[in-house]
Structures are given as C-alpha cells and as structure tokens.
Amino acid sequence: MATDVHRPVSPEAVPASETSQATPSTQATQAVHVAGLTRAFDGRAVIDRLDLDVRPGEFVALLGRSGCGKSTLLRILAGLDRDIEGTVLVPRRKAVAFQAPRLMPWKKVWRNVLLGLPGKPGRAVAEQALKEVGLDHRTDAWPKTLSGGEAQRASLARALVREPDLLLLDEPFGALDALTRIKAQRLVGELWQRRGCAVLLVTHDVEEAVLLADRVLVMDDGVIAHEQRIDLDRPRDITDPRFAELRAGLLERLGVDTAAEAA
Numbered sequence: 001m002a003t004d005v006h007r008p009v010s011p012e013a014v015p016a017s018e019t020s021q022a023t024p025s026t027q028a029t030q031a032v033h034v035a036g037l038t039r040a041f042d043g044r045a046v047i048d049r050l051d052l053d054v055r056p057g058e059f060v061a062l063l064g065r066s067g068c069g070k071s072t073l074l075r076i077l078a079g080l081d082r083d084i085e086g087t088v089l090v091p092r093r094k095a096v097a098f099q100a101p102r103l104m105p106w107k108k109v110w111r112n113v114l115l116g117l118p119g120k121p122g123r124a125v126a127e128q129a130l131k132e133v134g135l136d137h138r139t140d141a142w143p144k145t146l147s148g149g150e151a152q153r154a155s156l157a158r159a160l161v162r163e164p165d166l167l168l169l170d171e172p173f174g175a176l177d178a179l180t181r182i183k184a185q186r187l188v189g190e191l192w193q194r195r196g197c198a199v200l201l202v203t204h205d206v207e208e209a210v211l212l213a214d215r216v217l218v219m220d221d222g223v224i225a226h227e228q229r230i231d232l233d234r235p236r237d238i239t240d241p242r243f244a245e246l247r248a249g250l251l252e253r254l255g256v257d258t259a260a261e262a263a
C-alpha cells in the first residue's frame with residue numbers, strides 16, 4: 001500500500017514552528033498526521049490545536065457530541081476545507097463517503113461511480129467496484145430507483161474506485177434501517193480487511209465503533225479528548241462481556257449514564 005505519499009492540504013497555512021514537528025519519518029509511517037490543527041468559524045475555534053495520527057491500514061472511529069467538529073475534521077482531511085492553521089498530512093489517494101450518498105440523479109449508477117476520476121476509466125472499472133459492494137445488478141439503474149442501502153453501497157463503490165490509502169466515512173450508515181445498517185457495517189469491515197486502507201469513520205453509534213475499529217477516539221472541546229484501543233479479535237462478538245465493558249466505558253466518556261440506560 002502506498003502510504004508514503006503525503007502532501008500538505010494547506011502548505012501556506014502551516015506555521016514554520018509546527019512544520020518542524022512533522023519529521024519526514026513521522027510522515028512516512030503515518031497515513032494521517034495532524035498537528036496543532038485549528039479551524040475557526042466566525043472567530044470561534046471548533047477545532048483547537050488538535051493532534052491526530054492514524055497508522056497505515058488502521059481503522060479508527062471518531063465519536064463526539066453533535067456539533068463538536070467531527071465533520072469539520074473529516075472535511076479538512078478530505079481536502080474540502082483548507083482555511084486552517086496547523087499541519088495536516090494525508091495520503092494523496094483518499095476518498096470520502098457521507099451520510100447522504102450524493103449521487104447525481106441524471107447519471108446512471110456506473111457513471112456516478114466513475115464521477116470525477118481522472119483518465120476516463122471504462123465501465124468495467126465501475127462494474128468491478130459495484131461487484132465488490134454487491135450492487136453489480138444495478139449498474140445501469142438511475143439513482144432515484146435505488147433503495148437507501150443500495151445508494152449507500154453505490155457511494156462506497158465510488159470511494160473504492162479511487163483505490164484510497166485513506167477512506168473517510170462520515171456517518172455512512174446513519175440513514176439506514178437497523179438490518180441494512182448491520183449489513184453495511186459488515187461490508188465496510190470486509191472491504192477494509194480486503195483493501196488494507198486506513199479508515200476514519202465518524203459515527204454516533206458506540207456499538208458500531210467498537211465493532212469495527214482498532215481504536216476509538218472521542219472528540220471534545222476541539223481536540224481528541226479520549227482514545228480507546230479495541231483489542232478484541234475479529235469478527236467481534238457483541239455478546240462478549242469485554243465488548244460490553246468497552247461500550248459502557250465509551251458511553252460514560254460521552255456522558256451517557258449506562259446504569260440509567262439499563263434501568
């Protein structure tokens with residue numbers, strides 16, 4: 001996996017003092033390297049000197065209360081927001097999928113999958129990615145005829161054709177019903193294991209985070225306020241008492257009273 005190709009998202013916004021923290025060896029061994037990142041809106045710092053490293057091939061889940069800045073961070077890593085201070089190093093090959101699949105209604109599914117890809121790739125490239133997400137039977141469908149789960153899989157296929165070293169997912173299962181959500185979670189877990197790319201998954205679902213991630217981060221006050229390594233074997237068993245313990249610990253960190261929840 002090519003993880004040694006990094007570029008600053010915003011070289012002009014990087015103060016010299018902070019660039020010096022990112023030594024070449026740090027850059028080469030991390031899929032994501034963020035140091036002293038600040039993003040303010042109307043004078044209010046939503047992200048406030050945040051540090052974050054993600055290893056190549058690592059699956060990281062990001063939790064945090066609504067409005068704490070998770071999507072802002074993801075958009076910065078995706079290169080969609082460059083009005084920042086600090087150091088942000090990410091692989092050149094990255095892809096992002098959001099809660100809403102964002103398919104162009106006037107393009108068939110396979111054309112949506114190839115949208116924005118350089119070098120005029122052929123239909124076969126889209127077909128292969130659609131097969132990987134179990135959607136090859138809808139290659140010629142119009143987006144409006146897809147179910148929510150199918151549209152989300154099309155969005156994942158669009159991310160996969162980019163052969164990302166870093167896959168950024170912003171609540172990709174948020175709008176799905178419970179059963180479709182479980183299937184989509186499994187699919188992402190399989191794709192990650194097959195592809196070996198680093199994943200940063202923003203989610204509100206603590207169980208989903210413990211099920212999928214190597215490491216779970218909790219964002220608060222503009223920084224990564226807590227991190228929890230998940231050392232459970234895969235595939236994970238949600239009935240494992242250690243699973244429940246990790247889940248409860250994270251819920252507590254998020255300010256959810258699990259005793260009251262159980263009552």
Ligand SMILES: Nc1ncnc2c1ncn2[C@@H]1O[C@H](COP(=O)(O)OP(=O)(O)OP(=O)(O)O)[C@@H](O)[C@H]1O
Pocket residue numbers: 041042046064065066067068069070071072073
């Ligand atoms: N373009 C913008 N202009 C002004 N404020 C913004 C902008 N984008 C985000 N914000 C503010 O920054 C804060 C963080 O927003 P963000 O979308 O990152 O939160 P979040 O953690 O993803 O929340 P949620 O879990 O509800 O999706 C919010 O208070 C939001 O209103």
Ligand SMILES: [Mg+2]
Pocket residue numbers: 070071072
């Ligand atoms: Mg968000």
